[in-house]
Amino acid sequence: MSDEERLARVALNRLGEPGDPRLATLVADLGAVRVYDYLRAERDATGVATDVAARLQGLDPAGDLERAQRQGIRFVVPGDAEWPDRLADLDRCPPLHGRGGAPLGLWLRGPARLDDLVHRSVAVVGSRSATTYGVGVAGEIAAHVAAEGVAVVSGAAFGIDQAAHRGALAARGPTVAVLACGVDRAYPAAHRELLAYVAETGLVVSELAPGCAPTKLRFLARNRLIAALALGAVVVEAAVRSGALNTAHWASLTNRVLMGVPGPVTSAPSEGVHELLRARDAALVTRGSDVLELVSPSGAFTQLPPRAVDRPADRLSATDRQVLDAVPVRRPVPAESLARTAGLAGPTVRAALERLRDGGFVVAGPAGWRLAGSSLPGAAGPEP
Amino acid sequence: MSDEERLARVALNRLGEPGDPRLATLVADLGAVRVYDYLRAERDATGVATDVAARLQGLDPAGDLERAQRQGIRFVVPGDAEWPDRLADLDRCPPLHGRGGAPLGLWLRGPARLDDLVHRSVAVVGSRSATTYGVGVAGEIAAHVAAEGVAVVSGAAFGIDQAAHRGALAARGPTVAVLACGVDRAYPAAHRELLAYVAETGLVVSELAPGCAPTKLRFLARNRLIAALALGAVVVEAAVRSGALNTAHWASLTNRVLMGVPGPVTSAPSEGVHELLRARDAALVTRGSDVLELVSPSGAFTQLPPRAVDRPADRLSATDRQVLDAVPVRRPVPAESLARTAGLAGPTVRAALERLRDGGFVVAGPAGWRLAGSSLPGAAGPEP
Numbered sequence: 146m147s148d149e150e151r152l153a154r155v156a157l158n159r160l161g162e163p164g165d166p167r168l169a170t171l172v173a174d175l176g177a178v179r180v181y182d183y184l185r186a187e188r189d190a191t192g193v194a195t196d197v198a199a200r201l202q203g204l205d206p207a208g209d210l211e212r213a214q215r216q217g218i219r220f221v222v223p224g225d226a227e228w229p230d231r232l233a234d235l236d237r238c239p240p241l242h243g244r245g246g247a248p249l250g251l252w253l254r255g256p257a258r259l260d261d262l263v264h265r266s267v268a269v270v271g272s273r274s275a276t277t278y279g280v281g282v283a284g285e286i287a288a289h290v291a292a293e294g295v296a297v298v299s300g301a302a303f304g305i306d307q308a309a310h311r312g313a314l315a316a317r318g319p320t321v322a323v324l325a326c327g328v329d330r331a332y333p334a335a336h337r338e339l340l341a342y343v344a345e346t347g348l349v350v351s352e353l354a355p356g357c358a359p360t361k362l363r364f365l366a367r368n369r370l371i372a373a374l375a376l377g378a379v380v381v382e383a384a385v386r387s388g389a390l391n392t393a394h395w396a397s398l399t400n401r402v403l404m405g406v407p408g409p410v411t412s413a414p415s416e417g418v419h420e421l422l423r424a425r426d427a428a429l430v431t432r433g434s435d436v437l438e439l440v441s442p443s444g445a446f447t448q449l450p451p452r453a454v455d456r457p458a459d460r461l462s463a464t465d466r467q468v469l470d471a472v473p474v475r476r477p478v479p480a481e482s483l484a485r486t487a488g489l490a491g492p493t494v495r496a497a498l499e500r501l502r503d504g505g506f507v508v509a510g511p512a513g514w515r516l517a518g519s520s521l522p523g524a525a526g527p528e529p
Numbered sequence: 530m531s532d533e534e535r536l537a538r539v540a541l542n543r544l545g546e547p548g549d550p551r552l553a554t555l556v557a558d559l560g561a562v563r564v565y566d567y568l569r570a571e572r573d574a575t576g577v578a579t580d581v582a583a584r585l586q587g588l589d590p591a592g593d594l595e596r597a598q599r600q601g602i603r604f605v606v607p608g609d610a611e612w613p614d615r616l617a618d619l620d621r622c623p624p625l626h627g628r629g630g631a632p633l634g635l636w637l638r639g640p641a642r643l644d645d646l647v648h649r650s651v652a653v654v655g656s657r658s659a660t661t662y663g664v665g666v667a668g669e670i671a672a673h674v675a676a677e678g679v680a681v682v683s684g685a686a687f688g689i690d691q692a693a694h695r696g697a698l699a700a701r702g703p704t705v706a707v708l709a710c711g712v713d714r715a716y717p718a719a720h721r722e723l724l725a726y727v728a729e730t731g732l733v734v735s736e737l738a739p740g741c742a743p744t745k746l747r748f749l750a751r752n753r754l755i756a757a758l759a760l761g762a763v764v765v766e767a768a769v770r771s772g773a774l775n776t777a778h779w780a781s782l783t784n785r786v787l788m789g790v791p792g793p794v795t796s797a798p799s800e801g802v803h804e805l806l807r808a809r810d811a812a813l814v815t816r817g818s819d820v821l822e823l824v825s826p827s828g829a830f831t832q833l834p835p836r837a838v839d840r841p842a843d844r845l846s847a848t849d850r851q852v853l854d855a856v857p858v859r860r861p862v863p864a865e866s867l868a869r870t871a872g873l874a875g876p877t878v879r880a881a882l883e884r885l886r887d888g889g890f891v892v893a894g895p896a897g898w899r900l901a902g903s904s905l906p907g908a909a910g911p912e913p
Contacts (some may be wrong), residue, residue, distance in 0.1 A: 160872070160874045162851070162871075165872075192874070195874035195875075195876075195877075196872055196873045196874045196877065198866040198868075198875070199874075199875065200869050200872060201867060201870035241849070243847045266842070275581055278793055278795065281795070282794055283747065330798060359849075360854040360855065361850065361854050362850070362851055362854055406798075407791030407792065407793075407794065407803060407806070407813075408791070408792070408793055408794075409662055409791075409792055409793055410666055410790060410791065410792075410815035410816065411662065411665070411666065414792075416757070416815075419791060419813060419815050422791070422806070422813050423812070423813045423819075428776065428807070429806050429807045429813075431800075431803050432794065432795035434805075459655055463627045466746070467546070467744075467746055468745040470745050470746055471744065477642075483584060483766060484582075484583040485584050487546075487585035488544070488545060488546045488549075488580055488581055489580045490579035490580045490582065490583075491579075491583065492579075492581070493579075493580065519566060529726065
């Protein structure tokens with residue numbers, strides 16, 4: 146992309162609000178340079194020009210780029226090697242809450258290459274008012290996938306987001322923080338150190354120019370980027386009003402794998418996740434390996450269904466088990482009596498008893514058969 | 530059904546083990562009277578006769594019926610008005626762990642009619658080693674559905690089963706306990722009072738004749754009845770080895786609605802439920818109303834998706850919200866400055882500010898506009 150186009154995109158990014166679908170459509174149709182020219186001439190048919198008129202004064206895209214560069218911040222646009230092509234999926238989605246479209250460009254802070262990082266990546270998002278349960282699970286999932294080289298994308302908010310970034314960092318894995326303000330700012334302020342750490346090893350990303358403050362609308366625009374940058378989104382806890390559900394919606398719109406971690410049905414922060422699992426076809430995940438299986442090429446991380454530890458009696462045939470079931474704990478009984486109890490033929494029972502004795506399940510005495518010590522039932526009783 | 534057939538079924542029930550698919554098939558093909566004759570003559574080609582030979586001695590079906598009657602216990606068979614026709618679904622399923630087929634008859638204790646009770650019913654089952662969370666949720670779900678007249682079917686075991694029966698009883702609703710031993714016995718013994726209470730208002734049901742003891746195999750046979758008697762099965766907590774998963778499997782085989790209550794992913798007793806939700810297409814339910822919706826005729830208990838409480842700002846247009854977002858908390862600013870911050874045209878912003886002032890969201894002063902007291906953001910900050 147030409148320098149002129151890049152500068153126009155810096156300018157348009159400042160003029161419009163992020164995720165204004167009108168601007169995205171104009172740029173897709175006409176190119177950033179012409180749209181910028183039109184807006185400067187205050188003539189367009191979409192109302193964008195009148196909206197952004199007040200912001201035209203003092204616009205200095207070249208200066209913006211230069212100042213950013215001095216802060217170690219770069220601006221990437223479509224066509225750059227680092228640009229993740231999958232962001233174009235946003236141009237094929239309808240707007241949601243008035244936000245939509247691919248970003249015109251992204252401001253980046255950090256040593257990693259964005260395309261490398263998101264090539265294998267998963268968004269881990271959830272409530273700011275998370276529980277210790279949610280924070281624990283988010284951190285473990287993030288650490289597990291990051292340890293396998295899958296980047297954890299999140300929004301650096303309190304609660305689940307923070308746990309996700311921390312989990313990835315603790316596993317010395319890749320992580321990407323996508324902000325609703327300039328990448329030079331810390332929002333929330335308490336996460337200044339966390340963001341600095343993310344910027345040291347991974348990437349801090351924003352559609353907003355350095356210095357810009359977050360607003361409600363910008364969080365909604367930001368959420369679409371979290372969803373679109375990653376291969377899938379895991380929602381760990383989300384109350385019915387959580388912004389994480391907005392991210393989940395964007396994951397569905399962009400055909401990303403939508404995943405949800407269930408929790409107690411008595412816990413409000415899990416209510417939104419249960420709704421995703423029930424009504425929005427989100428995949429239920431309980432651990433990092435579930436997530437890896439869903440966002441990896443088929444077969445790369447396939448798991449077997451969970452199996453309990455085998456007990457010795459599991460390896461017995463149905464008949465042998467039926468006989469073992471009938472053998473009394475203490476008072477020995479003759480084989481004929483066991484045949485009656487088990488409802489099996491005498492010879493069948495006698496053959497089974499021999500096998501069970503060889504296996505150490507029963508012992509024989511002069512008065513008949515009883516359980517060996519190792520087969521004594523536990524306190525739970527005979528239920529299987 | 531003739532008295533002869535009924536007596537033959539009492540006898541066959543005693544001779545064979547419950548859920549022996551060979552016996553079910555023979556009776557379906559030949560009728561109980563002829564199968565009983567064959568077994569008494571110790572001739573059949575399936576091996577059943579040799580298995581049950583030891584039990585032929587002392588068989589007294591007429592005496593069984595008489596003694597049961599004196600205890601207030603009755604024996605119902607297919608064709609009786611009280612017989613639930615849907616049990617025939619079991620004859621169309623393959624055996625599971627060697628058990629299968631419709632029961633030859635059922636022993637009942639209690640004042641309710643079995644067909645009435647199960648006409649609208651749901652099985653609520655789960656781990657014996659349940660958590661307080663699981664017990665609480667099972668009890669609440671059972672109470673909710675039972676209060677609507679839906680019978681709660683369960684197995685009277687410790688943990689979830691007990692909570693399910695208790696929940697239904699507490700709501701003065703119908704409940705059915707299906708046992709793996711005679712209906713005159715209490716298993717577990719600690720539930721003698723619970724079972725007596727169930728038998729006072731609902732029903733205690735078993736395939737096994739009075740006096741019979743429970744065995745592992747009989748629990749497996751019993752589980753198929755819990756599933757087949759009800760319209761659907763709710764699994765509340767089930768570790769990977771829980772018998773409740775066997776009941777769940779039977780619910781799937783008989784095309785009953787299979788439901789699961791999620792729990793913390795860190796809780797072993799929820800692991801089996803999560804597997805049902807993930808891999809076996811169980812429906813996720815979080816409360817009694819979810820269950821009612823799934824087991825009731827379409828439209829009878831339809832729920833709307835959960836909605837959070839509306840906030841006043843929810844009713845604002847997108848533009849008005851965008852302007853409200855830009856209004857500072859304390860230091861008033863002129864409308865022109867807000868146009869720049871919001872990225873909207875001056876006239877648009879001024880019109881929005883008038884509406885926001887009328888709505889009590891912002892106040893105007895000589896220096897410009899600021900938020901009204903009621904619009905001050907909470908501690909959670911600007912994120913939506």
